[in-house]
Amino acid sequence: MxxxxxxxxxxxxxxxxxxxxxxxxxxxxxxxxxxxxxxxxxxxxxxxxxxxxxxxxxxxxxxxxxxxxxxxxxxxxxxxxxxxxxxxxxxxxxxxxxxxxxxxxxxxxxxxxxxxxxxxxxxxxxxxxxxxxxxxxxxxxxxxxxxxxxxxxxxxxxxxxxxxxxxxxxxxxxxxxxxxxxxxxxxxxxxxxxxLERFPSVSNGLNRVEQLTLEAVHGGATRIDSLFRQISEQTLDYGMGDLQYWGYLRSLNQGPSPMIRIDGPALPRYDQNGPIKFEAWCLTMTDFGVEVMASEKDAVLSNGIDRWLGGVHLQGKHRVWRWDTESQSLIRKKV
Structure with missing residues:
Protein backbone atom coordinates (compact mmCIF):
# COMPACT_ATOMS: atom_id res chain seq x y z
CA MET A 1 0.00 0.00 0.00
CA LEU A 196 -9.73 33.48 -9.56
CA GLU A 197 -9.83 35.75 -6.50
CA ARG A 198 -6.03 35.78 -6.60
CA PHE A 199 -6.12 37.87 -9.79
CA PRO A 200 -5.91 41.66 -9.33
CA SER A 201 -9.30 43.29 -8.97
CA VAL A 202 -10.77 45.66 -11.54
CA SER A 203 -11.28 48.29 -8.84
CA ASN A 204 -7.77 48.82 -7.48
CA GLY A 205 -5.41 46.09 -8.71
CA LEU A 206 -5.35 44.21 -5.41
CA ASN A 207 -6.34 40.60 -5.00
CA ARG A 208 -8.36 39.41 -2.02
CA VAL A 209 -5.34 38.61 0.19
CA GLU A 210 -3.76 41.99 -0.49
CA GLN A 211 -7.01 43.88 0.15
CA LEU A 212 -7.56 42.08 3.45
CA THR A 213 -3.95 42.73 4.43
CA LEU A 214 -4.14 46.48 3.83
CA GLU A 215 -7.41 46.66 5.74
CA ALA A 216 -5.85 44.80 8.67
CA VAL A 217 -2.71 46.95 8.76
CA HIS A 218 -4.84 50.09 8.43
CA GLY A 219 -6.83 48.79 11.38
CA GLY A 220 -3.71 48.55 13.56
CA ALA A 221 -2.10 45.17 12.84
CA THR A 222 1.68 45.58 13.06
CA ARG A 223 3.17 42.10 13.66
CA ILE A 224 3.57 39.72 10.74
CA ASP A 225 2.79 36.56 12.73
CA SER A 226 -0.56 37.75 14.08
CA LEU A 227 -1.38 39.29 10.71
CA PHE A 228 -0.75 35.97 8.96
CA ARG A 229 -3.02 34.17 11.43
CA GLN A 230 -5.76 36.73 10.86
CA ILE A 231 -5.57 36.64 7.06
CA SER A 232 -5.23 32.86 6.84
CA GLU A 233 -8.36 32.48 9.01
CA GLN A 234 -10.21 34.69 6.51
CA THR A 235 -8.90 32.71 3.52
CA LEU A 236 -8.98 29.09 4.71
CA ASP A 237 -9.97 27.89 1.24
CA TYR A 238 -6.62 29.06 -0.13
CA GLY A 239 -4.51 26.73 2.03
CA MET A 240 -1.93 29.51 2.08
CA GLY A 241 1.22 28.92 4.13
CA ASP A 242 3.26 31.55 5.92
CA LEU A 243 6.03 31.58 3.30
CA GLN A 244 3.52 32.25 0.54
CA TYR A 245 2.05 35.04 2.64
CA TRP A 246 5.45 36.66 3.19
CA GLY A 247 5.58 36.88 -0.61
CA TYR A 248 2.41 38.99 -0.58
CA LEU A 249 3.92 41.27 2.08
CA ARG A 250 7.06 41.71 -0.01
CA SER A 251 5.03 42.71 -3.05
CA LEU A 252 3.05 45.27 -1.03
CA ASN A 253 6.34 46.72 0.19
CA GLN A 254 7.97 46.98 -3.24
CA GLY A 255 7.70 49.08 -6.39
CA PRO A 256 7.83 52.82 -7.00
CA SER A 257 4.89 53.32 -4.63
CA PRO A 258 4.94 50.84 -1.70
CA MET A 259 1.63 50.27 0.07
CA ILE A 260 3.10 49.16 3.39
CA ARG A 261 6.38 49.71 5.18
CA ILE A 262 8.18 46.76 6.74
CA ASP A 263 10.63 47.76 9.45
CA GLY A 264 13.01 44.92 10.27
CA PRO A 265 15.25 42.34 8.58
CA ALA A 266 14.47 40.54 5.33
CA LEU A 267 11.32 38.43 5.64
CA PRO A 268 11.78 34.66 6.19
CA ARG A 269 12.49 32.45 3.17
CA TYR A 270 12.31 28.73 2.49
CA ASP A 271 15.90 28.28 3.72
CA GLN A 272 15.22 29.95 7.08
CA ASN A 273 16.74 27.95 9.95
CA GLY A 274 16.10 28.20 13.66
CA PRO A 275 13.33 30.01 15.54
CA ILE A 276 11.91 33.18 14.03
CA LYS A 277 11.66 36.28 16.25
CA PHE A 278 8.50 37.79 14.87
CA GLU A 279 8.80 40.86 17.06
CA ALA A 280 11.67 41.94 14.78
CA TRP A 281 9.19 43.17 12.16
CA CYS A 282 6.75 46.05 12.32
CA LEU A 283 4.24 46.97 9.62
CA THR A 284 2.76 50.38 8.86
CA MET A 285 0.62 51.78 6.03
CA THR A 286 1.76 54.33 3.49
CA ASP A 287 -0.47 57.12 2.20
CA PHE A 288 -0.50 55.39 -1.18
CA GLY A 289 -1.59 52.16 0.50
CA VAL A 290 -4.55 53.94 2.05
CA GLU A 291 -5.55 55.35 -1.34
CA VAL A 292 -5.32 51.95 -3.03
CA MET A 293 -7.25 50.26 -0.23
CA ALA A 294 -10.05 52.78 -0.80
CA SER A 295 -9.90 52.20 -4.60
CA GLU A 296 -8.79 55.78 -5.19
CA LYS A 297 -5.54 54.58 -6.82
CA ASP A 298 -4.60 51.39 -8.69
CA ALA A 299 -1.71 49.21 -7.49
CA VAL A 300 -1.00 47.57 -10.85
CA LEU A 301 -1.05 50.81 -12.85
CA SER A 302 1.36 52.38 -10.37
CA ASN A 303 3.70 49.50 -9.58
CA GLY A 304 3.11 46.90 -12.27
CA ILE A 305 2.90 43.20 -11.51
CA ASP A 306 5.08 40.13 -12.07
CA ARG A 307 3.29 37.06 -10.72
CA TRP A 308 2.36 33.55 -11.82
CA LEU A 309 -1.20 32.35 -11.14
CA GLY A 310 -1.49 28.81 -12.42
CA GLY A 311 -0.34 28.94 -16.04
CA VAL A 312 -0.89 32.70 -16.36
CA HIS A 313 2.08 35.02 -16.06
CA LEU A 314 0.83 38.47 -15.11
CA GLN A 315 3.37 41.09 -16.17
CA GLY A 316 3.50 44.85 -16.55
CA LYS A 317 0.89 47.52 -15.96
CA HIS A 318 -1.54 47.37 -18.87
CA ARG A 319 -3.90 44.75 -20.28
CA VAL A 320 -3.33 42.51 -17.27
CA TRP A 321 -6.01 39.93 -16.53
CA ARG A 322 -8.20 41.14 -13.68
CA TRP A 323 -11.06 39.66 -11.68
CA ASP A 324 -14.41 41.43 -11.58
CA THR A 325 -16.20 40.25 -8.44
CA GLU A 326 -19.57 41.70 -9.44
CA SER A 327 -19.78 40.04 -12.85
CA GLN A 328 -17.72 37.01 -11.75
CA SER A 329 -15.62 37.35 -14.88
CA LEU A 330 -12.05 37.96 -16.00
CA ILE A 331 -11.29 41.00 -18.09
CA ARG A 332 -8.26 42.79 -19.47
CA LYS A 333 -8.58 46.35 -18.36
CA LYS A 334 -7.69 48.79 -21.14
CA VAL A 335 -5.95 51.85 -19.76
Missing part, protein backbone atom coordinates in the same frame (compact mmCIF):
# COMPACT_ATOMS: atom_id res chain seq x y z
CA UNK A 2 1.22 3.51 -0.84
CA UNK A 3 -0.14 6.69 0.76
CA UNK A 4 0.42 9.94 -1.15
CA UNK A 5 -0.05 12.79 1.31
CA UNK A 6 -0.14 16.57 1.10
CA UNK A 7 2.76 17.57 3.34
CA UNK A 8 5.43 16.55 5.80
CA UNK A 9 3.29 17.44 8.80
CA UNK A 10 0.54 14.99 7.98
CA UNK A 11 3.09 12.51 6.69
CA UNK A 12 4.61 12.36 10.18
CA UNK A 13 1.17 12.01 11.76
CA UNK A 14 0.27 9.14 9.44
CA UNK A 15 3.61 7.48 10.14
CA UNK A 16 2.99 7.72 13.88
CA UNK A 17 -0.49 6.23 13.47
CA UNK A 18 0.99 2.86 12.60
CA UNK A 19 -1.15 2.59 9.47
CA UNK A 20 0.05 -0.04 7.03
CA UNK A 21 1.90 1.08 3.92
CA UNK A 22 4.61 3.38 2.58
CA UNK A 23 4.21 7.16 2.64
CA UNK A 24 5.07 9.52 -0.20
CA UNK A 25 4.96 13.19 0.77
CA UNK A 26 4.10 15.32 -2.25
CA UNK A 27 6.22 18.42 -1.72
CA UNK A 28 5.72 20.25 -5.00
CA UNK A 29 3.75 23.43 -4.28
CA UNK A 30 1.59 24.08 -7.34
CA UNK A 31 -0.03 27.05 -5.60
CA UNK A 32 2.77 29.32 -6.82
CA UNK A 33 5.47 29.73 -9.43
CA UNK A 34 5.52 29.02 -13.18
CA UNK A 35 2.99 26.36 -14.19
CA UNK A 36 2.53 24.58 -17.51
CA UNK A 37 0.52 21.56 -18.60
CA UNK A 38 3.60 19.29 -18.57
CA UNK A 39 5.77 19.97 -15.55
CA UNK A 40 8.14 17.16 -16.50
CA UNK A 41 9.24 19.20 -19.53
CA UNK A 42 12.81 20.37 -18.92
CA UNK A 43 12.01 24.00 -19.70
CA UNK A 44 9.09 23.96 -17.25
CA UNK A 45 11.20 22.27 -14.60
CA UNK A 46 14.00 24.80 -15.03
CA UNK A 47 11.55 27.69 -14.71
CA UNK A 48 10.18 26.33 -11.45
CA UNK A 49 13.65 25.50 -10.20
CA UNK A 50 14.76 29.12 -10.73
CA UNK A 51 11.60 30.50 -9.11
CA UNK A 52 12.08 28.53 -5.90
CA UNK A 53 15.85 29.01 -5.86
CA UNK A 54 15.22 32.76 -5.67
CA UNK A 55 13.12 32.05 -2.59
CA UNK A 56 15.68 29.92 -0.79
CA UNK A 57 15.11 26.35 -2.03
CA UNK A 58 18.46 24.83 -3.10
CA UNK A 59 18.33 23.81 -6.76
CA UNK A 60 19.67 20.31 -6.07
CA UNK A 61 17.04 19.74 -3.37
CA UNK A 62 14.19 20.93 -5.58
CA UNK A 63 15.27 18.70 -8.47
CA UNK A 64 15.71 15.74 -6.11
CA UNK A 65 12.16 16.12 -4.78
CA UNK A 66 10.55 16.49 -8.19
CA UNK A 67 12.55 13.66 -9.75
CA UNK A 68 11.75 11.24 -6.92
CA UNK A 69 8.05 12.13 -6.97
CA UNK A 70 7.70 11.61 -10.70
CA UNK A 71 9.63 8.33 -10.48
CA UNK A 72 7.23 7.14 -7.77
CA UNK A 73 4.30 7.83 -10.13
CA UNK A 74 5.98 5.93 -12.95
CA UNK A 75 6.42 2.95 -10.60
CA UNK A 76 2.90 3.09 -9.20
CA UNK A 77 2.14 -0.45 -10.43
CA UNK A 78 4.50 -1.81 -7.77
CA UNK A 79 1.73 -1.21 -5.23
CA UNK A 80 -1.54 -3.09 -4.83
CA UNK A 81 -3.31 -0.03 -3.43
CA UNK A 82 -2.56 3.69 -3.65
CA UNK A 83 -4.44 6.15 -1.42
CA UNK A 84 -4.39 9.90 -2.06
CA UNK A 85 -4.93 12.03 1.07
CA UNK A 86 -5.96 15.61 0.35
CA UNK A 87 -8.05 18.51 1.61
CA UNK A 88 -10.54 20.97 0.19
CA UNK A 89 -8.32 24.03 -0.24
CA UNK A 90 -6.67 25.43 -3.37
CA UNK A 91 -3.19 24.36 -2.29
CA UNK A 92 -4.30 20.73 -2.06
CA UNK A 93 -6.74 20.71 -4.95
CA UNK A 94 -4.05 21.94 -7.35
CA UNK A 95 -1.86 19.01 -6.28
CA UNK A 96 -4.76 16.57 -6.50
CA UNK A 97 -5.77 17.47 -10.05
CA UNK A 98 -2.14 17.27 -11.14
CA UNK A 99 -1.81 13.79 -9.66
CA UNK A 100 -5.06 12.62 -11.24
CA UNK A 101 -3.85 13.91 -14.60
CA UNK A 102 -0.52 12.09 -14.26
CA UNK A 103 -2.16 8.87 -13.07
CA UNK A 104 -4.48 8.99 -16.06
CA UNK A 105 -1.46 9.36 -18.34
CA UNK A 106 0.13 6.29 -16.71
CA UNK A 107 -3.08 4.25 -16.82
CA UNK A 108 -1.64 1.53 -19.07
CA UNK A 109 1.14 0.92 -16.53
CA UNK A 110 -1.09 0.36 -13.49
CA UNK A 111 -4.50 -0.67 -14.86
CA UNK A 112 -5.40 -4.17 -13.72
CA UNK A 113 -2.57 -4.17 -11.18
CA UNK A 114 -3.15 -1.26 -8.82
CA UNK A 115 -6.31 0.06 -7.21
CA UNK A 116 -6.50 3.81 -6.65
CA UNK A 117 -8.38 5.44 -3.77
CA UNK A 118 -9.06 9.00 -2.64
CA UNK A 119 -9.69 10.52 0.76
CA UNK A 120 -10.54 14.21 0.45
CA UNK A 121 -12.28 16.03 3.30
CA UNK A 122 -13.25 19.48 4.48
CA UNK A 123 -14.21 18.60 8.04
CA UNK A 124 -13.49 16.23 10.90
CA UNK A 125 -15.65 15.63 14.00
CA UNK A 126 -14.59 17.84 16.88
CA UNK A 127 -12.02 19.86 14.87
CA UNK A 128 -13.29 23.43 14.33
CA UNK A 129 -12.32 25.22 12.24
CA UNK A 130 -10.94 22.39 10.12
CA UNK A 131 -7.86 23.73 8.37
CA UNK A 132 -6.34 20.46 7.26
CA UNK A 133 -5.20 16.93 7.93
CA UNK A 134 -2.17 18.25 9.81
CA UNK A 135 -4.47 19.18 12.71
CA UNK A 136 -5.33 15.55 13.40
CA UNK A 137 -3.77 13.33 16.03
CA UNK A 138 -2.32 9.99 14.98
CA UNK A 139 -5.40 8.25 16.43
CA UNK A 140 -7.72 10.55 14.49
CA UNK A 141 -5.77 9.87 11.31
CA UNK A 142 -5.97 6.14 11.89
CA UNK A 143 -9.74 6.39 12.34
CA UNK A 144 -9.94 7.42 8.67
CA UNK A 145 -8.52 4.09 7.50
CA UNK A 146 -10.89 2.46 5.05
CA UNK A 147 -13.04 5.56 4.57
CA UNK A 148 -11.32 6.32 1.27
CA UNK A 149 -13.27 5.71 -1.92
CA UNK A 150 -12.16 4.17 -5.25
CA UNK A 151 -10.98 6.72 -7.80
CA UNK A 152 -13.26 6.55 -10.83
CA UNK A 153 -12.57 7.11 -14.52
CA UNK A 154 -14.77 10.19 -14.27
CA UNK A 155 -12.52 11.62 -11.54
CA UNK A 156 -9.37 10.91 -13.54
CA UNK A 157 -10.86 12.64 -16.58
CA UNK A 158 -12.19 15.61 -14.61
CA UNK A 159 -8.87 15.99 -12.78
CA UNK A 160 -7.09 16.07 -16.14
CA UNK A 161 -9.47 18.72 -17.54
CA UNK A 162 -9.17 20.79 -14.38
CA UNK A 163 -5.37 20.63 -14.49
CA UNK A 164 -5.27 21.72 -18.14
CA UNK A 165 -7.56 24.65 -17.29
CA UNK A 166 -5.47 25.66 -14.26
CA UNK A 167 -2.22 25.33 -16.25
CA UNK A 168 -3.53 27.22 -19.29
CA UNK A 169 -2.02 30.59 -20.15
CA UNK A 170 -5.59 31.80 -20.74
CA UNK A 171 -7.34 32.06 -17.35
CA UNK A 172 -10.75 32.00 -19.01
CA UNK A 173 -10.27 28.23 -19.22
CA UNK A 174 -10.86 28.13 -15.45
CA UNK A 175 -14.05 30.17 -15.81
CA UNK A 176 -15.25 27.73 -18.49
CA UNK A 177 -14.44 24.80 -16.20
CA UNK A 178 -16.74 26.28 -13.56
CA UNK A 179 -19.63 26.03 -16.02
CA UNK A 180 -19.11 22.26 -16.27
CA UNK A 181 -20.35 19.55 -13.93
CA UNK A 182 -17.46 19.14 -11.47
CA UNK A 183 -19.38 17.14 -8.87
CA UNK A 184 -17.11 14.12 -9.33
CA UNK A 185 -14.48 16.12 -7.42
CA UNK A 186 -16.62 18.10 -4.96
CA UNK A 187 -14.00 20.68 -3.93
CA UNK A 188 -12.49 21.53 -7.32
CA UNK A 189 -15.06 24.18 -8.20
CA UNK A 190 -14.71 25.94 -4.86
CA UNK A 191 -10.92 25.89 -5.11
CA UNK A 192 -10.92 27.31 -8.63
CA UNK A 193 -13.30 30.09 -7.59
CA UNK A 194 -10.78 31.12 -4.94
CA UNK A 195 -7.97 30.81 -7.49
Missing amino acids: LHIVNGDGFGSILQASGMEGEILVWRESLYEGPISADLTNEAALEARLRYFAERGVPEALFRSYTDSQEEALRLIAQHDKVILWFEYDLFDQSMLIYLLMRLRQYREMWAGKTRLFLLCIDSFPGVHPFKGLGQLSSDQARSLAGTWQPITDEQLELGSRAWLAYASDDPRAVVELLHEDTSALPFVSRAMEHH
